[in-house]
Amino acid sequence: MSNGQEGNGNRAVSPNGAAPQPERRYAQIVGWGCHVPEKVITNKDLEQIVDTSDEWIRSRTGIEQRHVAADPKETTATLAIKAARKALETADVYPRHVDLIICATSSPEHTFPATASIVQDALGAVNAGAFDLSAACSGFVYGLALARGLILAGDAEYVLVIGAETLSRIVDWTDRNTCILFGDGAGAVLVAASNVPGGIQATVLGSDGSGADALSLPAGGSAMPASLETVSNGSHYIKMDGKAVFRFAVRVMADATRRVLEKAGLAVDDVDLVIPHQANKRIIQNSILRQLKIPEEKVFINLQKYGNTSTASIPIALCEAIEAGKVKPGQNIVFVGFGAGLSWAAAAIHWSVPVEKREYGWWRSYQRRASYQAAAARSMWKRALRRVYSQVLPTPDEDEWPETSPVKEPEGSD
Ligand code: ACO
Numbered sequence: 001m002s003n004g005q006e007g008n009g010n011r012a013v014s015p016n017g018a019a020p021q022p023e024r025r026y027a028q029i030v031g032w033g034c035h036v037p038e039k040v041i042t043n044k045d046l047e048q049i050v051d052t053s054d055e056w057i058r059s060r061t062g063i064e065q066r067h068v069a070a071d072p073k074e075t076t077a078t079l080a081i082k083a084a085r086k087a088l089e090t091a092d093v094y095p096r097h098v099d100l101i102i103c104a105t106s107s108p109e110h111t112f113p114a115t116a117s118i119v120q121d122a123l124g125a126v127n128a129g130a131f132d133l134s135a136a137c138s139g140f141v142y143g144l145a146l147a148r149g150l151i152l153a154g155d156a157e158y159v160l161v162i163g164a165e166t167l168s169r170i171v172d173w174t175d176r177n178t179c180i181l182f183g184d185g186a187g188a189v190l191v192a193a194s195n196v197p198g199g200i201q202a203t204v205l206g207s208d209g210s211g212a213d214a215l216s217l218p219a220g221g222s223a224m225p226a227s228l229e230t231v232s233n234g235s236h237y238i239k240m241d242g243k244a245v246f247r248f249a250v251r252v253m254a255d256a257t258r259r260v261l262e263k264a265g266l267a268v269d270d271v272d273l274v275i276p277h278q279a280n281k282r283i284i285q286n287s288i289l290r291q292l293k294i295p296e297e298k299v300f301i302n303l304q305k306y307g308n309t310s311t312a313s314i315p316i317a318l319c320e321a322i323e324a325g326k327v328k329p330g331q332n333i334v335f336v337g338f339g340a341g342l343s344w345a346a347a348a349i350h351w352s353v354p355v356e357k358r359e360y361g362w363w364r365s366y367q368r369r370a371s372y373q374a375a376a377a378r379s380m381w382k383r384a385l386r387r388v389y390s391q392v393l394p395t396p397d398e399d400e401w402p403e404t405s406p407v408k409e410p411e412g413s414d
Helices: 043-047 054-061 076-091 115-123 136-152 209-214 228-232 242-263 281-289 310-323 361-392
Strands: 026-035 040-042 065-067 100-104 129-133 158-166 184-194 199-207 273-276 332-339 343-350
Touching: 026 076, 026 136, 026 310, 040 043, 043 054, 054 281, 065 184, 076 115, 076 158, 076 184, 076 310, 076 361, 100 115, 100 136, 115 129, 115 158, 115 361, 129 136, 136 158, 136 184, 136 199, 136 310, 136 332, 136 343, 158 310, 184 199, 184 310, 199 242, 209 242, 242 281, 242 332, 242 343, 273 281, 273 310, 310 332
Parallel strands: 100 129, 100 158, 273 332
Antiparallel strands: 026 184, 026 199, 040 065, 158 184, 199 343, 332 343
């Protein structure tokens, strides 16, 4: 890591043992973690809810089950926090060293504040900026592209990129066209500045808003504010033209993969592993396998267990691919996703960090736990202080602000 802070992180290793090049910066994924709710809904369970069958869902999508946040206390933020903690732990980096938290989500905690800010507070990432990123299922890869850009520009050392969803809260459980597809979960990666060549080599981002109607959550925004009518006619649920999305997805998954490889100076044959957005097995087969002729053993699929977890699908799949021993230093890996917008995104990664699980001992885990407890206490204390201030202290008039107030306009400004 280039910053020399106490978090050691998963130090990137040069595959041939060559000396690191200090003059260049690279953006490496050094930490990863995921979390899914406990409750599982199988296809058989869905047969009891809508007119569908296990056979139909398996053959048309590949999905066998999905995890859902059944406990109302489980939200997008709580899932994101758990995944983020695991990512920081894998990297052995403390939250105070994180410069930015990007939470890609289609089911945020609220329209505002950002779910990322809630995560920042819970982690005790006191030096981090935080914002949510809305690019539907492409959001996680959009987040990686931003993280890479900030790191290469020298504006950040550590960026936490999270994909987190509780889609079960915005799915119409009476609509068999959509409720069979989605699941809840979160995945996170820590992207770090490094001087070892490799990491996120290239990204491709795309959008075609002419397809905005194909997949949307119509109500709750400025175009259709919440009202009794929007609630009663189900406009707060996901609406989808499945066939249109399918056709679009098959095309862009192949195109985006080709383009990102070209940008990274790689050929299709150079790819060791593709981790695609886990929406539908048939989409992956028709794009990555058939069009690009990438063999099945180089494509990681786990959608049978989780369904489509939108922004969380790629980071969850990454964690499982690492766990399964499919990710190794020296490999070229592609992440590729698509989603509402319509949008798409791909990233080419030259994996350069060790993936072995490391044990840090009880003292490290104790320190981590203590730091999260301290973050919770600090948050409560600040909330209490804010309440006291707003009740006891008068709001200062403009001319009562101190001269050095950061809100004071600099001289000569318009
Ligand atoms: N169970 C049984 N039958 C069903 C179900 C179901 N759950 N859903 C639809 N059917 C019926 C339809 O009504 C239709 O019947 P009909 O022929 O009598 O009219 C028949 O099955 C075939 O329906 P199709 O829509 O043609 O089925 P298709 O093979 O296209 O599969 C699916 C539908 C799975 C939705 C597919 O189109 C798809 O995966 N599309 C992409 C969706 C997607 O990935 N969305 C997420 C994008 S990412 C994001 O941003 C959130």
